[in-house]
Amino acid sequence: MTRMFTVTVERGHGDWWVLEAPDVGAVSQVRRLDQVENEMREAIAHLAGLLESEVEVDVRATLPEDCVEHVGQARRLRAEAEAASRRAAEESRLAARSLRNRGLTFRDVGSIMGVSQRRAAQLLRG
Known part of the structure; x- marks a missing residue:
């Protein structure tokens, strides 16, 4: 059985991301966001007395306020574009x-459709 732990991530000084899992008091830092889960899974497992395979990590990045709106809008528009494409x-x-x-x-x-003959045949098979 796995347990979920929330890890907050905030940009620190320089090139570092500061990580915290308040449920177990784990604190660490990494240079890249793609390193967060592995880094914190190990630390959380150690502090919580669990196996690493029993730890799931929910990463929550704290972004500057001016970025939050743009990131949210980009995600919404991407989802709308994917739905429109389907x-x-x-x-x-x-x-x-x-x-x-x-x-x-x-x-x-x-x-008529503005596609190749081959693409038209593919559309009819799909």
């Missing part, structure tokens, strides 16, 4: 199928 792909498949059912060739389907 809808566009489905509509492309429906359009290709509709055109092909009306007797158009793969080449004509591609021309």
